[in-house]
Amino acid sequence: MNPFRPFWLQGPGPWACIDPTAMAHNLNWLWQRLLRNGGQARPRLWTVLKAEAYGHGLNHALKALGDADGVALASLEDVGRVRRQGWTGPVLLLSTTGMDPADLSDPAFGELHFVVDDPAALERLEQVPAPFSERHAWLRYAGHLRTHGFDDKRYADAYQRLQALVHAGRLAGAGHFHHYAAAEDPGALAQERQAFDAVSAGLPGPRCTENSAALCSDAPLPSFDADHWLRAGLLLYGASALPGRSGSELGLRPAMSLHARLLAIRPVAAGETVGYGDSYRAPHDTNVGVVGIGYGHGIPRDLWRRGQLLAGRDGRPVRVAGRVAMDCLTVDLGPQPPDQPGDIMTLWGETGAGAALPVEEVAQACDTIAAEMLTRLTARTALVVRPKTA
Amino acid sequence: MNPFRPFWLQGPGPWACIDPTAMAHNLNWLWQRLLRNGGQARPRLWTVLKAEAYGHGLNHALKALGDADGVALASLEDVGRVRRQGWTGPVLLLSTTGMDPADLSDPAFGELHFVVDDPAALERLEQVPAPFSERHAWLRYAGHLRTHGFDDKRYADAYQRLQALVHAGRLAGAGHFHHYAAAEDPGALAQERQAFDAVSAGLPGPRCTENSAALCSDAPLPSFDADHWLRAGLLLYGASALPGRSGSELGLRPAMSLHARLLAIRPVAAGETVGYGDSYRAPHDTNVGVVGIGYGHGIPRDLWRRGQLLAGRDGRPVRVAGRVAMDCLTVDLGPQPPDQPGDIMTLWGETGAGAALPVEEVAQACDTIAAEMLTRLTARTALVVRPKTA
Numbered sequence: 001m002n003p004f005r006p007f008w009l010q011g012p013g014p015w016a017c018i019d020p021t022a023m024a025h026n027l028n029w030l031w032q033r034l035l036r037n038g039g040q041a042r043p044r045l046w047t048v049l050k051a052e053a054y055g056h057g058l059n060h061a062l063k064a065l066g067d068a069d070g071v072a073l074a075s076l077e078d079v080g081r082v083r084r085q086g087w088t089g090p091v092l093l094l095s096t097t098g099m100d101p102a103d104l105s106d107p108a109f110g111e112l113h114f115v116v117d118d119p120a121a122l123e124r125l126e127q128v129p130a131p132f133s134e135r136h137a138w139l140r141y142a143g144h145l146r147t148h149g150f151d152d153k154r155y156a157d158a159y160q161r162l163q164a165l166v167h168a169g170r171l172a173g174a175g176h177f178h179h180y181a182a183a184e185d186p187g188a189l190a191q192e193r194q195a196f197d198a199v200s201a202g203l204p205g206p207r208c209t210e211n212s213a214a215l216c217s218d219a220p221l222p223s224f225d226a227d228h229w230l231r232a233g234l235l236l237y238g239a240s241a242l243p244g245r246s247g248s249e250l251g252l253r254p255a256m257s258l259h260a261r262l263l264a265i266r267p268v269a270a271g272e273t274v275g276y277g278d279s280y281r282a283p284h285d286t287n288v289g290v291v292g293i294g295y296g297h298g299i300p301r302d303l304w305r306r307g308q309l310l311a312g313r314d315g316r317p318v319r320v321a322g323r324v325a326m327d328c329l330t331v332d333l334g335p336q337p338p339d340q341p342g343d344i345m346t347l348w349g350e351t352g353a354g355a356a357l358p359v360e361e362v363a364q365a366c367d368t369i370a371a372e373m374l375t376r377l378t379a380r381t382a383l384v385v386r387p388k389t390a
Numbered sequence: 391m392n393p394f395r396p397f398w399l400q401g402p403g404p405w406a407c408i409d410p411t412a413m414a415h416n417l418n419w420l421w422q423r424l425l426r427n428g429g430q431a432r433p434r435l436w437t438v439l440k441a442e443a444y445g446h447g448l449n450h451a452l453k454a455l456g457d458a459d460g461v462a463l464a465s466l467e468d469v470g471r472v473r474r475q476g477w478t479g480p481v482l483l484l485s486t487t488g489m490d491p492a493d494l495s496d497p498a499f500g501e502l503h504f505v506v507d508d509p510a511a512l513e514r515l516e517q518v519p520a521p522f523s524e525r526h527a528w529l530r531y532a533g534h535l536r537t538h539g540f541d542d543k544r545y546a547d548a549y550q551r552l553q554a555l556v557h558a559g560r561l562a563g564a565g566h567f568h569h570y571a572a573a574e575d576p577g578a579l580a581q582e583r584q585a586f587d588a589v590s591a592g593l594p595g596p597r598c599t600e601n602s603a604a605l606c607s608d609a610p611l612p613s614f615d616a617d618h619w620l621r622a623g624l625l626l627y628g629a630s631a632l633p634g635r636s637g638s639e640l641g642l643r644p645a646m647s648l649h650a651r652l653l654a655i656r657p658v659a660a661g662e663t664v665g666y667g668d669s670y671r672a673p674h675d676t677n678v679g680v681v682g683i684g685y686g687h688g689i690p691r692d693l694w695r696r697g698q699l700l701a702g703r704d705g706r707p708v709r710v711a712g713r714v715a716m717d718c719l720t721v722d723l724g725p726q727p728p729d730q731p732g733d734i735m736t737l738w739g740e741t742g743a744g745a746a747l748p749v750e751e752v753a754q755a756c757d758t759i760a761a762e763m764l765t766r767l768t769a770r771t772a773l774v775v776r777p778k779t780a
Contacts, residue, residue, distance in 0.1 A: 012488045012489060051686035052770065075403065077401050118653075120654065120731060140482075145658065145666065146662065146664045146665075147660065147720050182666065263488035272536065274536045275536075275571070277571065278572065290537055292488060295765065295766065296441035296765040296766075310405070324439065325465075326441055326765060327441070327464050328485075328537070369691070371716060372685045376685065377768070378688070378766060378769070379442075379769040380441065380442065
C-alpha cells in the first residue's frame with residue numbers, strides 16, 4: 001500500500017487516502033465473525049454511512065460496502081443522495097426526532113426504514129393521512145442511553161400503536177430498535193441486551209441491535225436469527241471502539257490514511273524556541289520540519305501537546321514541536337534527518353511501507369475517540385480514493 | 391438580529407449564520423482605530439480570507455470585505471476562486487514553501503503578491519526563466535516564530551537577491567514581511583517589532599506586518615506609512631485573539647452565530663444517567679433537551695466536560711449534559727423548562743434577542759482558541775448568509 005497522492009492534487013494541503021479494499025475487507029471480517037458465531041441463518045446488516053461515512057465520503061463507502069443488506073443514514077438529504085447514486089436496497093433513517101413524517105412519504109425514497117425515537121414523532125406519524133408504502137418503522141428503546149426512545153413503561157404501548165398502523169395497511173412493517181450506551185464494557189453490554197430482550201419479549205416483529213463496539217467485543221455474541229438486523233459503523237472503517245485495542249489488533253484494516261507533505265526543513269539550535277508563544281524549545285541542535293496540515297484542515301490543535309506523526313515511507317515517529325497553526329504544523333526531525341522536502345508524512349493510517357499509526361492512538365493522545373478524528377476533517381482536506389493495485 | 395433559519399434548510403442539522411454587516415462593521419472598526427492612531431497617511435490592508443475566511447465562506451467574506459486593499463489567501467486554488475468571483479484587486483499568497491514558483495506565472499492571477507519564506511523557494515524563484523509581470527515578492531523574516539522565513543544572518547542577503555530580480559525586470563516589486571509569534575503579549579510584541587525594524591533597517595521597499603492580536607492590543611500601534619501593508623484576519627470575524635477579552639468587549643461584532651434546533655425534551659429522574667458511558671447523572675428531577683448538533687458537525691466532543699449553550703431567543707444558559715454524540719448532544723434544561731421542541735439553540739454568537747455567547751468563551755472552555763472553533767466546522771454544517779434587515 002502506497003500513500004497515493006495524485007499529481008493533479010493542487011496546493012500544499014493534506015489529503016485523506018481512502019482505501020475501498022480495506023472497507024470491503026472489514027465488511028468480510030464481520031461476515032466471518034458472524035459465521036463463526038453460528039446461528040440458524042445469517043442476520044442482516046445495515047452499514048452505517050452517516051456523517052459522510054465517518055468522514056470517508058458517502059459515495060466512496062457506498063461503492064465499497066455494496067454487499068450489505070442496507071445502508072443506515074442520519075438525514076433525508078443523505079437518503080436522496082444514495083438513491084441518486086444508484087443504491088436500490090433498503091435505507092434506514094436513524095432518527096426521526098424533530099422531523100415531519102410526511103416528508104418520508106416520497107415514493108422516490110424506495111424501501112425506507114426509519115426509527116421512531118420520540119413520542120411526538122409517533123404521534124405525528126399517526127396523523128399522516130396517506131398510507132405509507134415500503135415504509136418500515138422501528139421503535140427505539142430508550143435503554144440506558146435515555147437520549148432517544150421509549151422507556152420500559154411506555155415501550156409496549158407505543159409498539160402496539162405502530163402495529164396498529166401496520167394492520168391498517170399504513171406501514172409495511174414495524175420492528176424493535178436498540179442503541180447501546182456502553183457496549184465497550186462487556187458487563188454493561190450484557191445488561192443492556194437483557195433489558196431490551198425483556199422489554200420486547202413476546203412482541204412480534206424483527207429486531208435491530210448492535211454497534212461496532214458490541215460486534216468487536218470479547219463478550220460472546222448472542223445468536224441472531226434471519227430477521228435480526230445488525231448495525232456496523234466504525235469497524236467498517238477499520239477503527240476500534242474498544243478502549244486500548246486498535247482495529248489492526250482485531251484484524252481490521254484502516255480505510256483512511258491521512259497524509260500531508262513535508263514542506264521545509266529548518267535547523268534550530270539548542271535552546272531556541274519554535275512556534276507561537278515559544279511553545280517548543282529545542283532540547284539540542286535539531287531540525288524542525290514544516291508539514292502542510294493545520295487545525296484549519298480539521299486535525300486537533302491539541303495535537304501539539306502529545307502528538308506524533310510518521311515521517312516518510314519508513315514511518316519514523318516524529319514529535320509535533322510547537323503549537324499547531326491553521327495551515328501547518330512543525331515536527332522535530334532530529335539532528336541528522338534523512339527526510340527531504342516533499343516527503344509524505346502520515347498523521348494516521350498506513351505509510352505505504354508497512355508502518356502504521358492507528359487513528360485510535362492519535363485520538364487517545366487528544367483525549368477523544370477515533371470517530372471524532374475521522375469525522376472532523378474539514379472540506380479543505382481532499383479525499384482521494386486509492387486506485388486498485390494488482 | 392434574528393438567528394435566521396430559512397425554511398428551505400433541510401434536515402435536523404445545525405447551521406452557521408453568517409452576518410456580512412458584522413464583517414463590514416469590524417472592518418470599519420479597524421479603519422477607525424487606524425485613523426485615531428494618526429500617521430501621515432493611512433496604511434494599506436490585506437483582509438485574511440484563508441481557511442474559507444476562517445470558516446465564514448470565502449465568497450461571503452469577499453463580498454462583505456470588498457473595501458479592503460487586497461485579500462490574503464493560503465493557496466493558489468483560492469486565488470483562482472477569488473478571481474472567478476470577480477475580485478480584481480491585489481491578492482497575497484501567504485506562503486510559497488513547497489510550491490513551484492512557475493505555478494505563479496499564469497497572467498489570469500492578475501496582481502499577485504506572494505511571500506518568499508524559505509531558502510529553497512527563493513532559489514527556485516531565481517530559476518524561473520520567464521519574467522513575472524504583476525508579481526510582488528515579500529521576504530519573510532523568521533523572527534521569533536522561526537517556522538518560516540529568513541533569520542537575522544540571512545535576511546539582508548536574501549533581500550538583495552529579490553531586489554536583483556526586481557532590477558532585472560523579473561519581479562514588479564519586493565517588500566518585507568513579518569508574522570509575530572506572541573502578539574498577544576505587549577512586551578513580546580514590542581520586541582518582535584524592534585527585531586524586524588532592525589533587520590530591515592536601511593533596506594528599501596514596503597513593509598507588511600501586524601495581525602489581529604497586534605491590531606487589537608492595548609499596546610500603542612506604531613505609526614504606519616502609506617506603503618505599509620497590515621494584515622487583519624480573526625478580528626474581521628468579530629473574535630478576539632487577546633486572552634481574557636472577547637471581541638464584543640473590544641467593540642467588534644461576531645460574524646458567525648452557530649445554531650441548532652432543540653429536537654426533543656425528555657424528563658429524567660434524579661439519579662438517572664444520560665448519554666454514553668453514564669456520562670451525566672441528573673442531580674435532581676429535570677429535563678434533558680436533545681439538540682441537533684454533534685461532533686460530526688465539527689464542534690468539539692470535549693464540549694461535554696465544561697460546555698454550555700444558550701436556549702431560545704432569551705439565551706438562557708444551559709449546561710451540556712453527557713457526552714457529545716456524532717449527530718446530537720444533550721443539555722440539562724432544568725425542572726420546568728420554558729423550551730419547546732423546534733426552539734433555536736445557540737452554540738456561540740448571538741441569539742437574536744440581545745443575548746450572546748462569545749466564541750472565545752467556548753474556545754476557552756475547550757482549552758483552545760477561537761480560530762480553531764470557527765475553522766473546524768465540517769461541510770455538514772450549513773452556512774447561511776443573513777439577509778440584510780432595515
